[in-house]
Amino acid sequence: MKARRYFLLCICFVVSAFQFTEKSLFFVPDTWPKPKYDFSKNPITESKVELGRKLFYDPIFSGDNTISCASCHSQYTAFTHVDHALSHGIEDRIGTRNSPALMNLAWQKLFMRDGAVNHLDMQALAPISNPLEMDETITHVVSKLQANNLYPTLFYRAFGDSIITGEHTLKAISQFMLTLISSNSRYDSVMRKQANFSEQEKNGYRLYQQNCSSCHPEPLFTNDEFMNNGLPTDSTLKDYGRLGVTKNPNDSLKFKVPTLRNVEFSYPYMHDGRFKRLSEVLKHYTSGIRQSNTLANVLQKPIVLTSNEKVDIIAFLLTLTDKSFLFNPKFSYPRK
Amino acid sequence: MKNLSIIFVIVFVSSVRFISAQTNTAMYISISPTYGANVVDLADSSFLTNDSNNLQIDVLKFYISHFQFLKAGINVLEEQNSFHLVDASDPKTLQIIILNKQNIVFDQLDFYLGIDSITTVSGAMGGDLDPTKGMYWSWQSGYINCKLEGKSKLCSTRNNEFQFHLGGYQSPFNTLQALEFPISNTEHIHITFDIKKIIENINLATLNHVMSPNNVALQLSKTVSKAISIK
Numbered sequence: 242m243k244a245r246r247y248f249l250l251c252i253c254f255v256v257s258a259f260q261f262t263e264k265s266l267f268f269v270p271d272t273w274p275k276p277k278y279d280f281s282k283n284p285i286t287e288s289k290v291e292l293g294r295k296l297f298y299d300p301i302f303s304g305d306n307t308i309s310c311a312s313c314h315s316q317y318t319a320f321t322h323v324d325h326a327l328s329h330g331i332e333d334r335i336g337t338r339n340s341p342a343l344m345n346l347a348w349q350k351l352f353m354r355d356g357a358v359n360h361l362d363m364q365a366l367a368p369i370s371n372p373l374e375m376d377e378t379i380t381h382v383v384s385k386l387q388a389n390n391l392y393p394t395l396f397y398r399a400f401g402d403s404i405i406t407g408e409h410t411l412k413a414i415s416q417f418m419l420t421l422i423s424s425n426s427r428y429d430s431v432m433r434k435q436a437n438f439s440e441q442e443k444n445g446y447r448l449y450q451q452n453c454s455s456c457h458p459e460p461l462f463t464n465d466e467f468m469n470n471g472l473p474t475d476s477t478l479k480d481y482g483r484l485g486v487t488k489n490p491n492d493s494l495k496f497k498v499p500t501l502r503n504v505e506f507s508y509p510y511m512h513d514g515r516f517k518r519l520s521e522v523l524k525h526y527t528s529g530i531r532q533s534n535t536l537a538n539v540l541q542k543p544i545v546l547t548s549n550e551k552v553d554i555i556a557f558l559l560t561l562t563d564k565s566f567l568f569n570p571k572f573s574y575p576r577k
Numbered sequence: 578m579k580n581l582s583i584i585f586v587i588v589f590v591s592s593v594r595f596i597s598a599q600t601n602t603a604m605y606i607s608i609s610p611t612y613g614a615n616v617v618d619l620a621d622s623s624f625l626t627n628d629s630n631n632l633q634i635d636v637l638k639f640y641i642s643h644f645q646f647l648k649a650g651i652n653v654l655e656e657q658n659s660f661h662l663v664d665a666s667d668p669k670t671l672q673i674i675i676l677n678k679q680n681i682v683f684d685q686l687d688f689y690l691g692i693d694s695i696t697t698v699s700g701a702m703g704g705d706l707d708p709t710k711g712m713y714w715s716w717q718s719g720y721i722n723c724k725l726e727g728k729s730k731l732c733s734t735r736n737n738e739f740q741f742h743l744g745g746y747q748s749p750f751n752t753l754q755a756l757e758f759p760i761s762n763t764e765h766i767h768i769t770f771d772i773k774k775i776i777e778n779i780n781l782a783t784l785n786h787v788m789s790p791n792n793v794a795l796q797l798s799k800t801v802s803k804a805i806s807i808k
Contacts (some may be wrong), residue, residue, distance in 0.1 A: 262656065270773065279700065280698070282700055283700065283701075357716065357717040357718065358717070358718045359697065359698045359718035359719070360698060360699070360700040360701075360718065361700070362700035362701035363700065363701065363708075363713075363718045366708055366715035367715050367716055369715065370715035370716070371715070371716070378711075379708050379709050379715075380709040380711060383709050406703055406707050407701065407703075407707040407708040407709035407710075408701045408702055408703040408706075408707050408708075409703075410710070411700075411701035412700075412701050415700075415701070469742065486717060487747070488750070488791065
């Protein structure tokens with residue numbers, strides 16, 4: 242009788258603990274849309290997220306065991322590459338690109354600046370197989386993980402199978418990346434009526450809504466589409482963005498609209514990292530737009546902003562910085 | 578204790594066997610990669626043809642998927658999770674067994690050469706679809722439906738090599754090929770993949786390197802689908 246009561250108590254405890262971790266590992270912030278990632282094929286669990294986190298920080302993914310995902314996607318810069326306009330050491334098409342900030346990936350449909358990757362699970366394959374990047378094959382990575390003295394146990398804990406597969410490796414990395422949610426900036430506090438904008442920020446918010454929100458809409462600050470925002474083509478890189486994937490001339494010079502969340506830290510900006518400062522970005526939108534057949538309609542007519550107004554927009558953009566994301570210990574190097 | 582559980586497993590497995598033997602008919606689908614009349618076996622070495630251009634076949638791997646059995650044009654049986662990677666260097670992959678639970682009668686078999694687009698956008702998958710199988714593009718998502726590699730004097734490439742990695746799941750370059758064949762012997766279905774039919778229909782001197790989804794891959798996929806027949 243007593244044993245039975247303990248048993249029930251245990252069950253209650255396990256169930257509530259489970260619900261608690263589920264919520265804190267992945268959640269949909271209030272007012273946000275439904276995620277695009279299909280969780281039914283890869284349900285989030287704590288052991289899988291932890292495994293994914295370990296994999297994300299493990300240089301075992303590179304041929305010479307020196308580079309991990311985190312080498313190019315560092316937490317303190319919103320998971321983009323510190324300081325390098327073009328992620329270095331990368332050949333071919335990927336080498337011509339600036340590594341994007343990683344956050345709120347569950348709400349994204351296609352990945353990479355040109356959408357070449359069709360699912361978050363498949364993203365890790367791109368750097369792994371790239372000759373000068375991580376110089377490795379997923380097949381060999383899996384055999385290295387299998388030979389490791391820790392991973393078979395961790396995979397067993399996560400997937401109930403100590404035989405490591407490509408599928409489980411990729412799903413675990415996805416799980417960790419899916420937990421990288423940034424929804425706690427000062428902007429979010431203002432929206433939740435827990436804080437106020439300054440006059441300058443308020444004006445910047447208004448100007449953002451007028452000029453920028455069609456492509457960078459709230460609450461994700463991206464419409465998750467491919468647009469041409471009028472950047473002149475770099476004659477050495479000759480990167481035509483989405484065209485390379487679809488071969489459709491209407492997609493020439495279109496790149497994925499990135500989020501503006503944590504933009505204070507995700508410099509350098511644009512697919513090739515051509516701008517170091519937000520002031521340069523605003524200068525581009527007001528006086529640098531290059532006309533072409535595929536230029537977005539809303540940018541056909543120049544955006545007019547006084548220099549004070551530009552400063553106000555930047556003040557607003559800085560309210561999108563989410564310190565609790567950038568310094569969340571759950572996302573950092575696993576020290577255990 | 579350990580012995581006991583082994584005995585249990587054996588009893589369990591054999592009883593399952595026994596039950597299944599009663600109600601299921603196994604259908605054997607065998608696949609033969611050939612070059613004309615010769616069988617192409619790549620298990621231990623490349624395959625040398627007697628073609629005047631020293632044609633040699635090094636790799637042949639392809640996906641067949643979505644087996645559907647029809648009677649008078651109506652779908653009567655479907656293999657679940659039907660994805661098969663066929664590899665001319667791995668004899669295990671050259672035979673597929675499908676259980677026909679209710680002895681369903683059919684006269685036609687339909688399947689795809691390649692992996693359909695819905696499956697392609699569904700994230701990481703296991704079994705024959707696991708990316709460790711080497712049939713997944715990394716720099717741009719998508720399965721490689723068919724790999725054919727070899728050498729020929731006609732190719733003025735490094736080591737006279739040709740490499741065809743055919744894939745692409747998005748229109749207008751969806752390279753998936755739907756195939757249908759009438760079936761008379763329903764117990765043993767014999768699929769032949771005759772590489773000669775491909776080589777004879779292309780010019781290796783000008784076409785020897787296809788590695789991404791585009792119109793050339795699309796046209797070549799159509800040619801490759803004609804190499805498949807059922808006797």
